[in-house]
Amino acid sequence: MQLIKAISLFATLPYVLADWQYLSRPDLSPPRLNITVPAKSTTEDGYIFITAYPGFDPDSVGPLQPGAYIFRDDGDLVWSGISYLAGYIANFGPTVINGKPVLKAAQGLLSGSHGRMYGNQAVLDESYETVKVLRAAGHRLVSVHEFEVVDGGRSVLIETPVPVPFDLGEFGGEEGQEWILSSGFQEIDIETGELLFEWFSLDHISPKYSALPLEPTGPFNSFNSEDAWDYFHLNSAAKDRDGNYLISARNYAAIFKINGTSGEVIWQLGGSHGSDFEVPSNVEFAFQHDARIRYTSENGEIERISFFDNADHSQLEPGHGIGGFSRARYVELNHTAGTVSEIQTFWPPDPLVANSQGNAQFLPGGNVFVNWGQAGAVTEFSQGGEVLFHAYLDSYPNNRVQSYRGFRSAWTGYSGEGVAVLALGDSSGEVAVYVSWNGDTETDVWRFYLVHGETGAERKYLGEKKRTSFETEFHTSLDLSSEAGRVFVVAEALDREGSILGRSRITGLSDRNPYISHLRGESWATEDLLEQGRPEL
Structure with a gap:
């Protein structure tokens, strides 16, 4: 029970520990959105x-x-x-x-x-x-x-800037200032890569009225091609009904x-x-x-x-x-x-x-x-x-x-990754399972099974939980003394119709938690993480 209480406590830790947001995916450290105006009912889907x-x-x-x-x-x-x-x-x-x-x-x-x-x-x-x-x-x-x-x-439509040598004297250029960036874009056929249209600013629009002055210092000093004077800076292109x-x-x-x-x-x-x-x-x-x-x-x-x-x-x-x-x-x-x-x-x-x-x-x-x-x-x-x-x-x-x-x-994503699972248990019989599936948008319910042996030939239904977030946390109590041999856990992803979308590898129960070890400064070897994984059912 102490392990489960400790896990609950970790949810209150400050953002400084943002490098361990998900127990099932400790490798992921996404930004945490700071929502100051929560989505109203009229926010679009x-x-x-x-x-x-x-x-x-x-x-x-x-x-x-x-x-x-x-x-x-x-x-x-x-x-x-x-x-x-x-x-x-x-x-x-x-x-x-x-x-x-x-x-x-x-x-x-x-x-x-x-x-x-x-x-x-x-x-x-x-x-x-x-x-x-x-x-x-x-x-x-x-x-x-x-x-x-x-x-x-x-x-x-894609942007194609081209640095070119250019006489910048009439725009206040000093000796050696001789590079300008001609902003451009292309329309290309997606399937074949064929060029359908190409345009460059320097062919049609003079640098004379640029809002970016030509200076002898700074990132656009024009003394070399990398620092070419970016007088135009095209940053978007769209196509109308007339082409x-x-x-x-x-x-x-x-x-x-x-x-x-x-x-x-x-x-x-x-x-x-x-x-x-x-x-x-x-x-x-x-x-x-x-x-x-x-x-x-x-x-x-x-x-x-x-x-x-x-x-x-x-x-x-x-x-x-x-x-x-x-x-x-x-x-x-x-x-x-x-x-x-x-x-x-x-x-x-x-x-x-x-x-x-x-x-x-x-x-x-x-x-x-x-x-x-x-x-x-x-x-x-x-x-x-x-x-x-x-x-x-x-x-x-x-x-x-x-x-x-x-x-x-809107987006429908079907993850090409495997289902990620961490299963924790201790001598009291308390079991916590953490499961996630990066990129999947279709899982509605997670279903959990206890599995005997590494082959997964026998399994016992543990329960299920509605998926409401990236990582789902499932708790149950087991009399592990009555379970012969080493036990494992497997999680199944079900869609809204009850069809199975995927399942995790067979994962052994562990009384060690990499997050707890991380906080305590204890080592957590790679083989400890690998021990969690087993071939798919």
């Missing part, structure tokens, strides 16, 4: 998808395991992708490709000071296995800013519509020069992300778009802020009148400034899910701007955890 990482502050704490995660509204873990994707992860969430529900994720290396992430785009199936890796046509560099599936899941493209240029502080045939600029919104719309003070924006098309009238006169307005400069330079706090925007463009007007602005429930990153997702039921980028939080709003849910991405006091984008979506 679906899981939360984020890619937590520590950001750029050297004093930041957490997450212990950066990577892709799926959470429920109560902060409970659904899936940790720590062993599935490599490096910096972004744009993680569900989509449909060729009629099949899949997960998309960009993975690669992060150069935080440059705001660039080089890598590739991965497609994962419903069991979280990578089924396709997408790369740019022509072996272009791929930055993971964008991974937008278009044309009914047949093609994808044209909407792009966001952070370092131009402007949004552009691009002709899908010629690549010429159709219109520009914002920026210090060249806007085709008069921007009133209540619609001013700066260093924005995630521009998306929401509506186009039949004759094309009216367009409605959304975007995440960072309202500040990514380099934290004084005097560059607009409006005090970051926000998500929904605006209407009138092409006849040349005006832009506010439909709705979604303000953060706390004073958040996302100096970089961020997105605004319009949900099927009308709510809006906002990820606050570098500010490290997510919020769900009603159409009218009411806060329905708000959470920070970790619970450390000095939390700096952030996510480039975040999403809410």
Whole structure:
């Protein structure tokens, strides 16, 4: 009984022990969401998808395991992708490709000071296995800013920045400053990799009116290709019904519509020069992300778009802020009148400034899910701007955890991993079983059996428990003195119809707990953990 009491006590330990959240999966250390506005009844269905990482502050704490995660509204873990994707992860969430529900994720290396992430785009199936890796046509560099599936899941938009030698004298460049970054994107066929369209900023838009000054020092000093002047910084691309493209240029502080045939600029919104719309003070924006098309009238006169307005400069330079706090925007463009007007602005429930990153997702039921980028939080709003849910991405006091984008979506996952079980028992006959199945969304009930011998030929029903969280804890009492020979435990996962989805390996009862040993400073050898595992039934 003392063992069971000790286990209950551990649930009250502080977050400093976040590296041992699950007894059945001590290898997993996901962020702990700090939910300040619990989900209301009008919050839309679906899981939360984020890619937590520590950001750029050297004093930041957490997450212990950066990577892709799926959470429920109560902060409970659904899936940790720590062993599935490599490096910096972004744009993680569900989509449909060729009629099949899949997960998309960009993975690669992060150069935080440059705001660039080089890598590739991965497609994962419903069991979280990578089924396709997408790369740019022509072996272009791929930055993971964008991974937008278009044309009914047949093609994808990806960002392709290219550093090029360039005479920067007319823009104030000194001797030796001769590199500029030409932001670009490609549309490629997902199945074949064929290049369908390619565009580069330097072919169409002058660096003259960039909102990012050319400086002789810093990460964009232009003295080499890695430090090329990032005058444009494309960070999103979307495709409209006519085959044209909407792009966001952070370092131009402007949004552009691009002709899908010629690549010429159709219109520009914002920026210090060249806007085709008069921007009133209540619609001013700066260093924005995630521009998306929401509506186009039949004759094309009216367009409605959304975007995440960072309202500040990514380099934290004084005097560059607009409006005090970051926000998500929904605006209407009138092409006849040349005006832009506010439909709705979604303000953060706390004073958040996302100096970089961020997105605004319009949900099927009308709510809006906002990820606050570098500010490290997510919020769900009603159409009218009411806060329905708000959470920070970790619970450390000095939390700096952030996510480039975040999403809410329905998802059905079938774990390709084995069911994880830890079974504890002592001489009093008290037994505690801990079971989890990383990524599985379909288990409704866990059923437990006592098994004699390592072959599992005989088994005795112990009971069952409704699954309500990532790890399920089951307690029972046994007269172990009446059980001949060594006994083992097995757990079965049942869906809502009572069908068996999977079962654990045969697991021996142990009177040792790796978590207790960890707290006491005792050793817990690898063979002790391996002793828990037995071949599947």
